[in-house]
Amino acid sequence: MAIGPVSRTAVSDAVFAGLLEEILGGRLVPGDPLPSERELAEGFAVNRHAVREALKRLQQSGLVAISQGGRTRVQDWRQHAGLESLVALSFSGAVPPAKLVEDILVMRAAVGADAARLCAEVATPAQVDAVQRAAADYPETPSPPEQLVAVDLVFWTAVVDGSQNVAYRLGLNTLAGGIAQIGADHFAGLLEEYADRDTHVALADVIAARDARAARDQAAHLLGLPLSTSTPR
Amino acid sequence: MAIGPVSRTAVSDAVFAGLLEEILGGRLVPGDPLPSERELAEGFAVNRHAVREALKRLQQSGLVAISQGGRTRVQDWRQHAGLESLVALSFSGAVPPAKLVEDILVMRAAVGADAARLCAEVATPAQVDAVQRAAADYPETPSPPEQLVAVDLVFWTAVVDGSQNVAYRLGLNTLAGGIAQIGADHFAGLLEEYADRDTHVALADVIAARDARAARDQAAHLLGLPLSTSTPR
DNA sequence: CGAAATGAACTGGTCCAACCAGTTGACAGG
DNA sequence: CCTGTCAACTGGTTGGACCAGTTCATTTCG
Structure with missing residues (x-):
């Protein structure tokens, strides 16, 4: 094993990857509501801010729809995801x-x-x-x-x-x-x-x-x- | 002027748009360091978390490179930006x-x-x-x-x-x-x-x-x- | 009884303040 | 001159509080 910088994954990146996995992996069907930010924070054992950063990025990718007051819902990636989500698909097993x-x-x-x-x-x-x-x-x-x-x-x-x-x-x-x-x-x-x-x-x-x-x-x-x-x- | 819901732009979205404008507009040249998160927060008169959400999204778009400890720097959009940045270009006047x-x-x-x-x-x-x-x-x-x-x-x-x-x-x-x-x-x-x-x-x-x-x-x-x-x- | 108003209990959005963790560069010591 | 050191940055993370919408069961009134 070579010596090199340890891979330090940012917390919000880990959350992002985790949610990506859930969504593209099909465990969350389009239309499904995500757990609340507070629940996600507890589930991932991270601060709510980290969850929010991840959710904002998922929104930018077109994978979820966020609405204040209402719940954050999963969107159909075939309809809303952009070309940049292509890579993520390969790791999720969706394709x-x-x-x-x-x-x-x-x-x-x-x-x-x-x-x-x-x-x-x-x-x-x-x-x-x-x-x-x-x-x-x-x-x-x-x-x-x-x-x-x-x-x-x-x-x-x-x-x-x-x-x-x-x-x-x-x-x-x-x-x-x-x-x-x-x-x-x-x-x-x-x-x-x-x-x-x-x-x-x-x-x-x-x-x-x-x-x-x-x-x-x-x-x-x-x-x-x-x-x-x-x-x- | 028609009556309708006021456009409530999220703070972090406003910051994102602002920075996008600065970068794609050419006022920040590739390689340039962005102001620190704390300075940006003060400049936009918003909380630092809002700035962070915006920066994370810029990073995802390939427009900036963030490194802990070091400063966040502007990247060349022609080299690193993805297809999803296409729209933003039209509003920045870069093209x-x-x-x-x-x-x-x-x-x-x-x-x-x-x-x-x-x-x-x-x-x-x-x-x-x-x-x-x-x-x-x-x-x-x-x-x-x-x-x-x-x-x-x-x-x-x-x-x-x-x-x-x-x-x-x-x-x-x-x-x-x-x-x-x-x-x-x-x-x-x-x-x-x-x-x-x-x-x-x-x-x-x-x-x-x-x-x-x-x-x-x-x-x-x-x-x-x-x-x-x-x-x- | 049924429709409309109410309000508590959610949801996400924003802020403050503190501390951790890397990077940088000036500065003192060899 | 080089080198180690340390203070002063940078971004990363956390906790907690409060604001602002949405939802829905409950209550109230026609």
Whole structure:
């Protein structure tokens, strides 16, 4: 066991995680009232303020509805939770991790392909440069999963930056955060097949050539997005 | 002025909004330390707990980094903020609202098109049914913007549900929330051109026919996504 | 008897004050 | 000059009190 800082989890974070677990795990059905703040504080053996911090965050995530005087109630995460709750789902068992990983990669593919298209259209010269440099950084030989995921992230960050679409940028942040928390290992296997340097360099080149159509197709192929052919397995 | 419940903004929400404004407005540059919790409490004339609740939420949004003992520092939202911060950007002036609306619609187009493809491939019969019913609900005559946006949301919710992709579902929630907060008016004009009933019914039909390719193309066309032709205006 | 007013017993919202637990930096000692 | 130390910050946590809405059983009046 290596020597390092002990993981000091803040109390309110623990409460947040605990309630998240209860809600996403399905033990609290949408519409159900949560125990009162005072009861929760007693149950978790923490101060009420800590509970309140956790509840405020759950509210921000769209997982509960708080109303003064009334009770705090659970909301349906499928209806109200935002993309940022994606990660939490993987730890709660509400959705099988494998399914979740696949879904994330599918979204990555759709967004990535369109970002590549936009990037070819509107990226500044400096941004195109960044894409080409990122592509050149891909390792030529097989590499450990973490490094692969890291390099991949740098490349696609450059592409999304070039697309100059704020929504894509923030969405990438969320998905990247999700990948990081779920663990690179789960993604490495799925990424490996696409992770050859030449293809990425080629993509960077068509972007540099301002060929939006080619950039889109190349990216879609790279990311495993079914495109011109519909093959419902 | 109509009579109605006064808007009772929670104190911590006000603090959250205030700090959001400071950060996204650029008055606090990434790396800058925030005033201490005690100073903020005094500045906003509220209790320190309210400040803490707000800061916790900012931390969850990836906008600040909190460390015990050290000072709380501003993070670069372009690097760390998630998709859920999209709306906040529109109110801070960090990104022009028009640009933001366009970016959201572009993302909606990319995701919507792929969701339609998936929906045609994997949706359950019940889900296909829901899509067709939603399409039938489109008004045949011009309608007020709010209603248009609402009907549109129902339709695409059905499509995304049919895609059975959790990431798409949560992403839709986030984008829909963004549209709601920014105001339907900003979107109505852009939506109008695509909002004819026949096209949506046609899309629903190709989905029901399980034609993934056609569903994708139809949806892309409907959402204004450049596809087979790359026409950098 | 039934409908409306009442009010106690909840709920969350806010505040004060104190103390614990890390970080920082100036300052004294080697 | 380097180094240890300690006071003065920072955020983290707690307790308790009170305010402000909601709920619902009870009471009161038509």
